Amino acid sequence: MTVRQLQDEIVRLKKQKDACILAHSYMTEDICEVADFTGDSYALAVKAKNTPNRNVIMCGVRFMAETVKMLSPEKRVYLANPAAGCPMAEQMDRALIEQVKAQYPGYAVVAYINTTAELKAIADVCVTSSSAVRICRAIPQRDILFIPDINLGTYVKEQVPEKNFKLLSGGCPTHAKISESQAVAARKAHPGALFLVHPECRPEVVKHADYVGSTTGIMDFAAQSDAEEFIIGTESSIVQHLQFAHPEKRFYALSEDLVCNNMRATTLPDVYNCLTGRGGTEMIMSDELIRSAVGCIEKMMEYGG
Numbered sequence: 001m002t003v004r005q006l007q008d009e010i011v012r013l014k015k016q017k018d019a020c021i022l023a024h025s026y027m028t029e030d031i032c033e034v035a036d037f038t039g040d041s042y043a044l045a046v047k048a049k050n051t052p053n054r055n056v057i058m059c060g061v062r063f064m065a066e067t068v069k070m071l072s073p074e075k076r077v078y079l080a081n082p083a084a085g086c087p088m089a090e091q092m093d094r095a096l097i098e099q100v101k102a103q104y105p106g107y108a109v110v111a112y113i114n115t116t117a118e119l120k121a122i123a124d125v126c127v128t129s130s131s132a133v134r135i136c137r138a139i140p141q142r143d144i145l146f147i148p149d150i151n152l153g154t155y156v157k158e159q160v161p162e163k164n165f166k167l168l169s170g171g172c173p174t175h176a177k178i179s180e181s182q183a184v185a186a187r188k189a190h191p192g193a194l195f196l197v198h199p200e201c202r203p204e205v206v207k208h209a210d211y212v213g214s215t216t217g218i219m220d221f222a223a224q225s226d227a228e229e230f231i232i233g234t235e236s237s238i239v240q241h242l243q244f245a246h247p248e249k250r251f252y253a254l255s256e257d258l259v260c261n262n263m264r265a266t267t268l269p270d271v272y273n274c275l276t277g278r279g280g281t282e283m284i285m286s287d288e289l290i291r292s293a294v295g296c297i298e299k300m301m302e303y304g305g
């Protein structure tokens with residue numbers, strides 16, 4: 001089958017199977033084209049909750065499918081590629097965080113949405129990369145234990161100096177591997193370009209940015225800006241999506257290394273196989289886990305996330 005034929009078949013099958021397809025912004029263009037919604041993990045989970053479809057296929061990584069299931073427990077939620085995990089979400093377990101919590105009594109545990117449901121279950125409030133600063137300012141506690149990303153945590157700490165942060169040394173291996181010298185080299189190679197950076201990058205990279213924000217924030221900034229050239233400091237799929245969306249502008253990858261192999265694991269044939277029942281995995285979570293993990297997302301909504 002050609003890509004086009006496979007896409008047509010997927011579109012036919014998703015209607016027949018009453019399925020909604022969600023594609024995280026880091027998915028490739030061929031997957032985004034057959035998706036009902038594209039965006040960040042929280043926005044996708046909210047979209048899925050509000051669709052009438054009984055089945056949802058998440059094209060992204062495991063914690064994203066968990067978040068979808070948590071917001072729509074009555075729906076059957078599938079992860080298109082069962083092997084697609086997120087090293088950051090999975091690098092800390094409940095036992096470790098409970099140990100740290102015991103050392104810092106009274107601290108609010110603020111969990112980046114890129115965490116497993118078992119960690120969300122012991123967090124006080126969840127944040128996305130776009131809501132983290134706002135939520136940390138808004139919560140009543142002054143002392144904050146921010147998990148798991150030290151780079152996002154450092155960025156938030158700088159923006160919210162009135163609070164006391166304890167950070168752990170977790171992070172996204174894809175964003176964290178970019179060095180300051182790569183940032184300086186990219187700026188030198190494209191002196192007329194604006195530099196847009198995700199806060200999962202190291203602080204010494206972030207300090208060179210003209211704009212710091214989530215993936216959606218970076219895409220919106222590039223769309224609205226009058227500038228013609230941009231260096232994109234996040235996963236390289238975004239360079240391609242932006243180039244398709246704005247052919248009149250120029251987008252450069254901060255580094256060719258900015259590729260998340262976990263996000264690349266999901267392919268268009270995976271989406272097809274998931275719809276035909278030959279692939280994918282259904283997210284099965286106990287009612288108790290869902291109930292305890294969804295609490296920190298509800299808190300985020302309460303604080304304006």
Ligand code: 13P
Pocket residue numbers: 039040041086114128129130172198200213214215216
């Ligand atoms: P967002 O900017 O969409 O929150 O996501 C970044 C990321 O690394 C997703 O895995």
Ligand code: SF4
Pocket residue numbers: 061085086087088089114172173174175235260261262263
């Ligand atoms: Fe996880 Fe980083 Fe990949 Fe996002 S880009 S899925 S945080 S490893």
